[in-house]
Amino acid sequence: MLRVLECVSVEHDHRLVVLAVVVCGVACLAALNMLSRREAASGWARTAWLAGAGAVFGCGVWATHFVSMLAFQPRLPSSYEVMTTLLSAAVASLGAWAAFATADALQQRQGQLLGMMAGGLLLGGSIAAMHFIGMAAMHLPGTILIDPDLAATAVAIAPPLAALGLGLGAWGARLPRRLGGATLLSLTVLGMHYTAMAAVEIIPVPGGTSVPEFRLANGVLIAGLPGSGGLIHTGTLAIAVVGASAVILALSLSGALVDQILTTRSAREATRLRQLAGAALEGIVIHRDGTILDANAAFCRMVGLAHGQVVGCDAVDLVDAADTELVRGRLRQGATEMAEIRLRAADGAVLPVEVVTRPIEHDGRPATVTALRDISERKRAEERIRFLAHHDHLTGLPNRVLLDERLRQALEAAVATDGSYAVHCMDLDRFKSINDVFGHPAGDRLLVFAAERLRAAVRASDTLARTGGDEFVVVQPGAGRAEAASLARRLVSVLSQGIQIEGRNVSVGTSVGVALYPADGTNGERLLRHADTALYRAKREGRGTFRFFEEATDGRMQERHALEHDLGEALALGQLDLHYQPIVDCPTGRLVGFEALARWHHPVRGPVSPAEFVPVAEECGLILPLGRWALETACAEAATWPSAACIAVNLSPAQFRQPGLPQLVADVLRSTGLPADRLELEVTEGLLVDDTDRALAALAAIKRLGVRLALDDFGTGYASLSYLRRFPFDRIKIDRSFVKGLVCDADATAIVTAILALARSLQLGVTAEGVETERHLALLRAEGCQRAQGFLLGRPVPATRIRELLAVAPHGAAPPKVGAAPAGAQT
Template identity: 50%
Template sequence: MLHSTPQMATPPDLAEVLDHVSGGVIVVDARGEVAHANAEARTLLAPGRPDAAAVRDLLARLDARARQGRAASQSDPRSGPQFGPRSGPDSPTLVELASGRVVGGAWKARATGGGVLTLVEMGAHLRTLELAHTDPLTGLSNRAELRRRLGDLLAPPQPRALSVLFIDLDRFKAVNDTLGHPMGDALLGKVADRLRSVTRQDDVVARMGGDEFAIIQPGSSGPEASEALAQRLVEVAGRAYAIEGHVLNIGASIGISMAPADGTDPDDLLKKADLALYGAKAAGRNTFRFFDAGMEARLQARRALELELRKALALRQFRLMYQPQVNLATGQVSGFEALLRWVHPERGVVPPADFVPLAEELGVIVPVGEWVLREACREAASWPEGIGVAVNISPVQFRSPRLFDSVAAALTQSRIDPARLELEITEGALLHDTDVVLEVLNRVRSLGVRVSMDDFGTGYSSLSYLQRFPFDRIKIDQSFVRGPGALDDKTAIVRAIASLGASMGMRTTAEGVETAEQMERMRAEGCTEVQGYLTGRPLSPEDVARRLAQPPLPPGTGTIP
C-alpha cells in the first residue's frame, strides 16, 4: 500500500505554513504518496488516515460527484482517478465523509505528477444557506425561496403548469393585539403545520411574512385541483386552535393564479394571486377567489381613489352635514350628529361607505378625523347654548396617541362648552386593546365632553362595556327600529335597551326612524330621543339655523316642514 514516507515529507518551514492555512491541504507526490497533510486535513479525515489509500478513495468520490453534477463522462467512478495531470475533479465538489462532515474538495494536478487536494468544511456554510431559504419561525420556505422555486418551475423552454395560492389569515391581528406576539408566533407555527398536512410532497409551502403564506401547486393544469386545495385550506385553517389554555379562532382568505392561463412570468403570477386575495377579502373573507382580468382594473381604480383621498383634505374637498336629534318629550332638537361627506370635483359626492374604510386602512382617517373635530366644534359654537354636536370617532383614531390632544385643541380653538361635544364610538373601537381605549376615554371624559356608544346591540360584548365605562348615551342600532325581522322581537329589544339605559342614567337614541309609527313605538318603549329621515335629513351648515328656528315636532306627526 502506498503511504507517506519521511524522505518525501514537505520541508519543515512549508509544513508549518500549511498548518496555519484555513482549510485542509493534502500534498500528493508524483508516486501517489501523501507528502504532507496539514493539521486541518488530519482533523477532517479523522478517524481515518490521510494516506494514499484514503486520498485515492476521497478523490474517487469527489470525481463521481463532479461527474454526476456535470452529467459528462460515463466512466466508472469506482476505478478511481489516477494521480496524473488531468485526473480528478478540477472544481470544488461536495461530499460527505465517514465522520458525517460535509466537505468541499478540489484537486489541482501538477504537470510533473501528483498534485494538491484542498478541503473545506461546508457544514456551517450549508446550514447558513438553508437558513437563508427558510423561515425561522415556521420552518417553511421563505419568500425568496418560493420565488426561486417558482422561477425554476416556469423556466423556458417548457414551463410547467401550476397554481399559486396566496393565503392571508383573518382575525390574526386580534390575537397579537390581545394576547401578545409570543402567542401570535405560536399560532403561526400551528397554521404552518396544518398547511403542511394538506399539501403534497412536491408542493412548495412558504411563509411570505407576517400572517401571509403561499403555496405553489405544480401540475395543476385546471381549476379543480386548486379549488379543492383552497377549500381544504380554508377548512383546516378555520378550525379552533388550543394554545396555552386559550382557544383561538381565525380564518383564511385565499387568492389563486394559474400558469399558463394567467401567464408564465413568476412575478406576474405572484401579483395576480395577490390581486385575487384582495378579491377574497372584499367578498367577506374566509373564502377563496381565482384571478380574473377585472381585478386588475378594480385595483387600478382603488389606487386612483387612494391618491385622490390622500389629497382631498389639502384640497378642502371634505364637508360636514348635520342630522338633527330630536327629544321625544319636547319635540325639540337637542343636538346634531356631524356626518362626513367627500365632495369630489369629478366623482361628485362620494358615500362614506366607499371611502371611510379605505381612509382607515391608509391611516388618512386620523388627520381627517382631527379636521372633523375642529370643524364640528367651530360650527357648533355658533348654535344656541344647549344644542350639542356628536362626532364619530374611528377605531383607528383610538390607536393614535394624538386623540386626547386633538379633542382638547378643538375645544380650545372653538371655545365651545365641552359638555356640548359628544364623541360617538362603536364596539369595534373597544374590541382590541380595551383597557387602553378605556383609559383614553376616561382622559377625554375628564375634559368635560360626553361619550356615547353607537350601534348598540349589534356586538356581542356591548353589555360588558357598559359596566366598564359610564357612557352618557346609548344609540340603538337602526336594525332594531326598521328592516327585516319580527316586529315584536325588535320591540322587546328596544324596550330592554331603553330600560337598561334609564337604570344606568344613560339617554337612549333610536337611529333610522323614518315613519311616525316608528317614532311613536320608540317613545312608547322608553327611548329619550330619535334620529332619522322623519325628524330631519342631514343638513348643510347654512340650513342648521333655519331648522332650529322651526317649531317643535308634535307627537304623532310626520316630518317637520
C-alpha cells in the same frame, strides 16, 4: 584484472595502499556532503559550496594518487618535478569543480540524467588527466612502457563510475545514499589509478639517468620529459601528501561541522514549521507530480486518514469524483489561482474546501504546497442565506420570491401542454383574535402548526407558500376545476380541526379563494388577484369555506378591494386632504366655526366621495389611521386661525373600540396648542348602542378634558331619551334628511320641531345640517334652532381659504357663499 591485482599486491606497499583508500573515501564523502548542502543555497553561496566540493575532491584525488605513488615500489630512486606536480593538483581541483558546476546547472535546466552524464564525463576525465600529469612529473633512471589496452581501460572506467557516484550521492541524497555515492567515486579514483599503474612497466637505463622515456609497449616513444624545474624527493613528497591529507581532513571536519550546524538548524526550522503547520486550522499538503509527500494534522483530519496513510497517496484519490478532472487539470498546468473543490473523506463524507497552491523545493527538488481551508461552515451559511431569500423564516415555506418563480414555471408548463393550473389564496379566519388573546409567540406557533397541516394536505408537486401574516397561497399544477375543488376542501378540512395553543384547544379555520388558468387569468399576478378576491367573498359569505372566482360577482368586489389598497396608499403618501364647512349662528348669521370633512382626490380616479371611501375604511380597518390623521390635521389647522372659531371633527365608532382614545385627544390638544373648548367631537348614534358602557366611559373622560361633544345625525338611528340623559353631550345635530323635508313634508317638520323642543328641555344646543335654501333657514330660525350649516351658508373649502373667510367675515359675521361642492360632498 590479474595484472591489476598483481600490481597492487606485489608492486605496492599495502599499508600505504590502505592509507590511499582512506584518504580517497574521506575526500569523496566530504565532497558529496558539500554538494548536498548546495541544494538549499542559491547565488554566491551555491557557487561556494560547489567550489569547496571541487577543492576537497581534487585534493583528495591528488593525495590519493601520490600516496599510491609512494606505495609504488619500482626499486629505482625517484623524484617529482615541482611544477608538473602542482599542475596535477590544479587540474584535479579545477576539473572537479567544473564537473560539479556543469552537473548542477544541467540538472536544474535539463534534468538529473543529463547532469549526471555530463558531470561524470568531466569528473572522470579530470581524474584521468590528473593521474597522467602526475605520472609525467615522475623522474627516475629508466624507460616507462605503457600497455595501451590497460591504459585505455583505466581511462574508460572513470566517467561511468563517476556518473553513477554523482547520481547516487549528489542530488538531495540522504546519508546512506551519500555513503554509496562516495564508495562509487572512490572506486572511480582508485580503480582508474591502479588500472593505469598496472599498465606501467619500468625498464632501468644503464648510466643512472633520471629522465624517463615514456613508450608504448610496442616501442613507440610517447614523451621524453627533461627536468624543467626543481625536483621533489619522495620524503618531501610524503610531507606534501601529509599536508594535503591534513587539508582534506580539516576541510572534511569543517564540512562535517558546518553540515551538523546546518542540519541542526534545518531540523529545528523543520520542526518549527511542522509545529506551525500542525497548529494551523488550514490543511497543508506537499506533493510532487500528484503524489503526496507530506501533510499536516489538519489535512489528515479533513480526509479522515492517518499521516502514514496520506503520505504516498495520489492526491486525486482524495478528491470527490465530481472534481477529479478539475484537480488533474490544475496539477498538469501548475495552476496557482484560488479554487474551490470537494474532498472525499475515508468515511465517504464530502468536504468543500478552498485551495491555493504555490511551487516550492522539497528535499532539494521542485514540489508544490497546497493550502486547503474548510469552507463547509461558509457553504452552510450561504445555503442558509439562499434558503431564507426564497423561504419564510418562521414556517420554512416558500416566500413571495419563490412563489413568483413557481407561478412562472406553472404557467410555462401549462402553455407547453395546453393544460391548466389552479391558484388558491387563504388566510386563517380567527388568527387576529387568537394573536391578541394569547400573544405573538403563540400566534407564531399557530402559524407553524397551520403550515404543517397545510403541507400535509398538498402534493409534492404543489407549491405551498406563506406570503405574509396569516396568508398562504397554493399553486396546483395541472389542476382543473374538480381537482382544485377537492384540494380546497382538504385545505378547509385540515384547519377546521382544533389546534393546541397554551394548553387549550383552539379552533382556527380557514377560507379559500380559487382562480383557474386560463379561465380566470393568463398570468400569475392576475390569478393571485382573482383568487384573493374570491377569498374575500368566501369570508363575507360565512368563512370556513371556499369560493371560485366569478367574474360577474367578484368584479365589483375586486374594485372595492382595489379601493382599499388605494386608500391605504393615499394615507401613506399624504393624498388625503381636509375641507372645512362653515357653521353659523342661525339668529344672527354669525360665523362661529367649521366642520372638518375628509376629501380624497385620486390621481387616476379623480375626486372620490366620502360616502364611498369612508365605509371602505371602516370595513378594512383604515378608519383608525384616517380618524387620527383627521383629528391631528384639523386641530393643528384650527390652532393657526386668528379667531376663536371652533372646529368640529367626526369620530368613528371604531375609534372608541380602541383603548386610549381620551389620551389621544389630550395628546393632540397638547401637541397642537388648540384650547379644548374650541374642539367639538361628533359621534353617531350607533356608538351608543354597540357598547354603551365603554362609550360612556370614553365620552366622560373626553368631556373632562374640556372638549365639547355632539351627537351627529340625530333621529336616524336608535338613540333614546335615556342615552341623551346618560351621555354628556353638549349638542345634537339634526340630520339633513329632515331639514330637506321642512318645506314639503309635514312629518319632517314635526320631527324637526320635536327635536328642537327636546333639546331645549335637556338644555342641549342644536345644529341643523343640509340648509340649502332661504326657506330652510327661515323655518329653523322660527323654531329657535341655534346653529346651521349647508350649501346656503357655505360650501366646504380647503384650508388655504379659511384665512380668506375669516378676514372677510370675522368671528360673529355672516360668511360669504363660496365655491362649489365636489360631487356627493355634502358631508
